[in-house]
Amino acid sequence: MTAVTPRPLRVLTFLHSFEPGGVERVALRLHRAWLAQGVDARLVLGRTDGAMRREWPGLDADVLNSHGLPTAAWETLWMMLRLPGRIRHHRPDVLFCAGNSYTVVAVVMRLVLGKRCPPILAKISNDLTRADLPAVARPFYRLWLRIQGRLLHRVVGMAQPMRAELETLMGVAPDRVAIIDDPALDEAQIAHLEALPRPPHDRAAGRRFLAIGRLAAQKNFPLLLRAFARIARDGDRLTILGEGGARKGLEALARSLGLGVGVGGRVALPGHVNPVSDALLAADALVMSSDYEGVPAVVPEALAAGLPVVSTDCSVSMADLLGHGRFGLLVPVRDEAALAGAMDRITALPFDSTAARAQARRFTVEIAAQSYVVEMQRLVHG
Structure with a gap:
């Protein structure tokens, strides 16, 4: 049979x-x-x-x-x-x-x-x-x-x-x-990010903040722009990767805050970019300003790149994802002052990139x- x-x-x-x-x-x-x-x-x-x-x-x-x-x-x-x-x-x-x-x-x-x-x-x-x-x-x-x-x-x-x-x-x-x-990623991506050299960057010349996500209300990028405007020093830059219907409003807000957009400005909105590895490696910190999330894929990607994270407490899972403070800072949702303060402190805090990559391998x-x-x-x- x-x-x-x-x-x-x-x-x-x-x-x-x-x-x-x-x-x-x-x-x-x-x-x-x-x-x-x-x-x-x-x-x-x-x-x-x-x-x-x-x-x-x-x-x-x-x-x-x-x-x-x-x-x-x-x-x-x-x-x-x-x-x-x-x-x-x-x-x-x-x-x-x-x-x-x-x-x-x-x-x-x-x-x-x-x-x-x-x-x-x-x-x-x-x-x-x-x-x-x-x-x-x-x-x-x-x-x-x-x-x-x-x-x-x-x-x-x-x-x-x-x-x-x-x-x-x-x-x-x-x-x-x-x-x-x-x-959020695969082993090949983690190995690739681990192998790539981080470009030399003198933080004294300016800090590099990175945000990634759809230009939509959920991500609350206006909050991020206002927080950045509070703490931006000479040479500091904010890049927001993503595309969506909120683009014109964000560009107008950045200009009204005196930040400027594009060449000569402190804010860059280059649109959808993939892969994001170059942007992660060139940044000093990833920032999330969302009103709500689940487990945002960009956070494990940032940890795999050895990058600390500042985030609103936009998910019940976020504290666990950030190792309860080991890999970044959490602030209340929609709290502009708290987000600005965390962004201002994040690059001076100790960060264990090896442990961060181990955390990323869960995902x-x-x-x-x-x-x-x-x-x-x-x-x-x-």
Whole structure:
């Protein structure tokens, strides 16, 4: 009797586009790792636009054909309308929801497809407390979290401190929660950053602060610009890598603060840059000014580059990520004076780059991809 070889696990990941974002970059990194591990990984894209497209040459994706109709302005609704048909076509064993911005699509799939919906494993990519929301919106947000907790089959937190949030705020039973450190980078990246020499830089001639992220409200770059303006000395520079709709407002704010933008100014906004290794190695500190985050991938990248971090306390996981003060400074969210003070002190504090790189190695795709497969197998086979 001939033995039947079991079919590889089939996983479908859905993303809007190649527009730069930490959630999308991590999802694509996991997708590539799953393919290398023999998983039948399928990728559905709403459109092929975005600056990250050149980072993934030869990527095989099922693109939702819009026949020339622009879908960027209503991409979530577009995905809701078209994804059910692609799920029926691909017949995945598991539907992978890459982050909070995609959970609404996952919930709609569960409602539309009913019993035909494959089990959903959702990575929770942002802080759930969302203290930045207006008081009137918070009850509705809490209700939305409970709906997700009821309809998503299993949720993954990106660091151990997130477990309590997932169980309490989403109402998810402990056996439906998994913790997998965010795959922010891979071993090759860490080795590359470790091997590259740090360019010589005389801090007496000016400090180099670096921020990385979408130019969007969540990142609160206006706070960063105002904090930098408070402490900027002659020669100090702030570079913000990223692109988004807030660009014009940030440029105007920088000029109004007397910082200047571009050549001759103290602030640089060069847009989306990849890889960011040169920028990390040229900086004296990474700064995060976000109102809320999950486990931002740029922090392990900075630690792998031997760079200290100043951050708002924008996530329940941030203190753990920064080694409870070993690798950087935390300040209250939206506290301009505290952020400025921490930026002013960070370059004078002792920093153990070897220990920082060891911390970064927790967050590699080599570890995470296999852990996700294990969780998916459990979800499928019980």
